[in-house]
Every structure is written in structure tokens, then in C-alpha cells.
Amino acid sequence: MRTNRLAGRVVWLVGRASLHAQRLLHRRFAEHDLRKQHYAVLRSLADVGSAAQGPLADRVAVDRSDMVALVDELEAAGHVERSPDPDDRRRKIVSITGSGTEVLDELGELVEAADDELLAPLSEAERRTLVELLTRILPPADRGRAP
Amino acid sequence: MRTNRLAGRVVWLVGRASLHAQRLLHRRFAEHDLRKQHYAVLRSLADVGSAAQGPLADRVAVDRSDMVALVDELEAAGHVERSPDPDDRRRKIVSITGSGTEVLDELGELVEAADDELLAPLSEAERRTLVELLTRILPPADRGRAP
DNA sequence: CGGATGTCAGTCTAACTGAGATTT
DNA sequence: CAAATCTCAGTTAGACTGACATCC
Numbered sequence: 001m002r003t004n005r006l007a008g009r010v011v012w013l014v015g016r017a018s019l020h021a022q023r024l025l026h027r028r029f030a031e032h033d034l035r036k037q038h039y040a041v042l043r044s045l046a047d048v049g050s051a052a053q054g055p056l057a058d059r060v061a062v063d064r065s066d067m068v069a070l071v072d073e074l075e076a077a078g079h080v081e082r083s084p085d086p087d088d089r090r091r092k093i094v095s096i097t098g099s100g101t102e103v104l105d106e107l108g109e110l111v112e113a114a115d116d117e118l119l120a121p122l123s124e125a126e127r128r129t130l131v132e133l134l135t136r137i138l139p140p141a142d143r144g145r146a147p
Numbered sequence: 148m149r150t151n152r153l154a155g156r157v158v159w160l161v162g163r164a165s166l167h168a169q170r171l172l173h174r175r176f177a178e179h180d181l182r183k184q185h186y187a188v189l190r191s192l193a194d195v196g197s198a199a200q201g202p203l204a205d206r207v208a209v210d211r212s213d214m215v216a217l218v219d220e221l222e223a224a225g226h227v228e229r230s231p232d233p234d235d236r237r238r239k240i241v242s243i244t245g246s247g248t249e250v251l252d253e254l255g256e257l258v259e260a261a262d263d264e265l266l267a268p269l270s271e272a273e274r275r276t277l278v279e280l281l282t283r284i285l286p287p288a289d290r291g292r293a294p
Numbered sequence: 295c296g297g298a299t300g301t302c303a304g305t306c307t308a309a310c311t312g313a314g315a316t317t318t
Numbered sequence: 319c320a321a322a323t324c325t326c327a328g329t330t331a332g333a334c335t336g337a338c339a340t341c342c
Contacts, residue, residue, distance in 0.1 A: 006190050007291025010274070011168040011261050012183075013281040016208065016289045018165030019333080021158040026307085035307070036159075043153050054323060061163065063310065068325055090317045090323040114158050121283045127157070130280045134160040136268045137277075142163045144154025166309080173331090182331070201299060210333065215301055237299040237341045 010137075021118050028110040032103065033077075037062060037070055039111065042079060042096060042104040050095035052085060061142055079103055157284075168265050175257040179250065180224075184209060184217055186258065189226060189243060189251040197242035199232060208289055226250055 006012045025036050040060045045051065051059070057067040071094055074080040079100035085091035096104070119127050135143055153159045172183050187207045192198065198206070204214040218241055221227040226247035232238035243251070266274050282290055 005194075005291060006187055007282070008278060009258055009262050010265055010278060010281065011172050011258060012187070013278060013285070014161060014165045014168050015183075016285055017281050018161045020284070020286055020289065021161050022307090022333095025158050036162075037308080040153055040159070047152075052323080062308090064323080065311085065325075066309070088318070088323085092324070111156055111158060115156050118157055118284055122280060126280055129276060130157060130284075131155060131160060133269060133273055133277045133280070134157070134164050135154070137167070137265055138160070138163055139167055142167065144152060169309095169331090184332080199299085210335095211299080212301070212303095212335085213333070235299085235342065239300070 021114070024114040024117055025111065028114055029107065032107065034103070034107065037066075038074055038079075039104070039107045041067075041070055041074060041094075042100050042107070045080065045094065045096040046101065046104055050093050052091040052093055054091075056094055058141075074100070077103075168261070171261040171264055172258065175261055176254065179254065181250070181254065184213075185221055185226075186251070186254045188214075188217055188221060188241075189247050189254070192227065192241065192243040193248065193251055197240050199238040199240055201238075203241055205288075221247070224250075 022036075029035060029039070037060070040062070041056065044056060044059045048059070053067050053071060054064055057064040060067070062070065071080060071082060071092075075082055077099075078097060080094050080096055082092045082094055085093050119130075122130065169183075176182060176186070184207070187209070188203065191203060191206045195206070200214050200218060201211055204211040207214070209217065218227060218229060218239075222229055224246075225244060227241050227243055229239045229241055232240050266277075269277065
């Protein structure tokens with residue numbers, strides 16, 4: 001009964017595909033001692049300039065509590081800075097540094113390379129279709145916020 | 148620069164989609180005290196009859212060492228049995244029980260429901276396209292072995 | 295003997311939960 | 319006071335690694 005085959009269920013397929021993609025990315029990021037979450041934080045900061053930790057966590061779709069360690073690590077590496085918000089002393093404003101911008105560029109190329117390797121079996125049109133379909137099955141909070 | 152947007156990279160999108168799918172499935176499986184790996188094992192056993200642990204792990208795409216605990220748990224729940232292979236006493240043959248077959252049916256419906264919820268935004272044709280594209284970007288070992 | 299099999303212990307990424315201190 | 323913000327400690331799922339005893 002083919003509808004029971006695991007290999008035909010998207011909940012299964014998407015998990016395997018994710019693992020595969022994760023491996024492609026992880027290999028490349030390892031030499032920088034950074035993980036994809038670090039990249040997502042830097043990427044988001046570069047888009048927005050700087051942000052308080054909470055909203056930043058929301059943008060990256062990471063739990064606020066996990067963002068603490070991510071920023072700790074990026075700060076220790078000199079890629080971001082954490083400074084208290086004078087308008088609201090509960091908040092910490094995170095901003096990207098020059099070193100962060102440099103690393104972001106390098107990582108960006110690695111992401112692109114991983115994407116290319118992952119998508120090698122597909123044509124350009126198929127890649128666009130895949131991006132569109134994946135985007136549509138995401139919960140709104142996970143979709144990009146671009147116009 | 149749109150090519151740098153995280154939301155457009157498949158390595159990112161597929162990870163978010165996988166997490167979303169995982170949550171949909173996990174919620175439903177929780178009441179059975181089973182995880183999706185357990186389902187995969189039962190599903191594979193039902194397809195094949197019975198199998199030694201190693202080949203079973205390969206089929207399910209789980210590490211052989213992790214399969215040990217999975218079979219332990221399924222055996223404790225009475226859903227599978229482990230018996231020594233008389234032809235090769237290193238091997239343990241795992242086979243599904245009546246209870247396992249029952250649970251498999253129930254879990255199968257939950258998987259179907261999760262898949263439907265995940266794919267709700269897509270048409271039938273789009274669902275088939277997504278399955279096809281995801282399958283094609285998987286490493287061969289992860290693809291279904293059906294004709 | 296070398297190699298396969300199952301097992302065990304431990305590490306790692308990622309997500310999540312619940313609690314606490316500080317400030318608004 | 320209630321609520322927001324950041325932090326910390328602990329748990330879970332899943333994948334991975336290296337080692338070991340047993341057996342072919």
C-alpha cells in the first residue's frame with residue numbers, strides 16, 4: 001500500500017533532506033568554529049543593523065534562552081558586541097562588528113556552496129519551485145519578512 | 148542582495164520545514180510514548196517481515212548503535228521481539244508482533260494526518276512535485292528502495 | 295587472524311521548559 | 319503590582335564517535 005511508504009511522506013522526506021543539508025553545511029562551517037545559528041544571527045544583524053536580543057531571537061527563530069549562548073560565543077569571537085540599551089535597561093543591544101561582517105561574507109559563500117551541492121540534481125526552475133513550495137508550508141513566523 | 152537572504156536558501160528552508168513537520172508529528176506521537184524512529188522501525192519491519200538489527204538500521208537510516216535503544220524500547224512495549232539468528236549467532240533477528248502491527252496502523256494514521264496538516268497549503272499536484280523534488284536531492288541511501 | 299555484529303558510554307547540535315533577577 | 323527582558327539549569331531528540339566482547 002503505497003500511501004504507507006515512509007519514503008513518500010513529506011514529514012519523513014523533509015527530515016532526511018534537512019539532515020543531509022545540515023551535514024553539507026556543518027562540514028563547511030566546522031573550520032570557522034561556528035554553527036549555522038551563528039550565521040543566521042550575523043545575517044540578521046547585517047540586515048537590520050542592530051537589535052535587542054529578544055526580537056533578534058524571534059527573527060532567527062531561535063528560543064530567547066538559546067540566544068544567550070549564541071551571542072556569548074559570537075561576542076567571545078569578537079563578531080558581535082553587546083551593549084545595554086539606555087532607553088530600557090533590561091535590554092541588551094547586539095550589533096555586528098567589522099570582524100563579524102568579514103566572517104559573514106565568508107560564511108555566505110559556504111552557504112551558497114552547500115546550497116549548490118544540495119540542489120545539484122535540480123534545474124534552475126526546479127530549484128525555484130522547491131523554494132516556493134517549502135516556503136508555503138512553513139508557519140508564517142518562519143517565512144522571510146521581506147516584501 | 149537577495150541571494151544572501153537566509154529565507155531563500157534551501158539549506159535553511161528545509162531545516163525550518165523539517166522542524167515544523169517534526170513538531171506536527173511529535174505532538175501526535177506523544178500519547179503513544181513513541182517517536183518517529185519507532186514508527187520507522189515498525190514500518191520497515193512490516194514491509195520486510197523481519198530483519199537483523201544492522202540491515203534494519205540501514206533501512207531506517209539510523210546508526211546501528213542507536214538502533215539498540217530503539218529496539219530495546221519497542222521490545223519493552225511488546226511491539227517487537229528479538230531472537231538470536233541460529234545461522235549466525237552474532238545476529239539478532241527483530242520481528243514485529245501483533246501488538247506492533249496494531250500500533251503501526253494507529254501511528255500510520257497519525258503520520259497521514261500530520262502530512263495532511265503540513266501540506267494543507269498545497270494542491271495535490273504541488274504535493275507530488277514537492278515529494279519528487281525532495282526525493283531527488285536526497286543521497287541515494289536515503290531514498291526508498293522500491294522499484 | 296581480520297572483519298562483522300551488537301552493545302555501551304559519551305559527545306554534540308538543536309530545541310524546549312521552568313525558574314529567577316532586574317527593570318519597566 | 320504585572321509584564322517584559324535576559325539569564326541559567328536541566329531535559330529531550332537525534333546523530334555521531336570510539337571502544338568492546340562475541341562470533342564468523
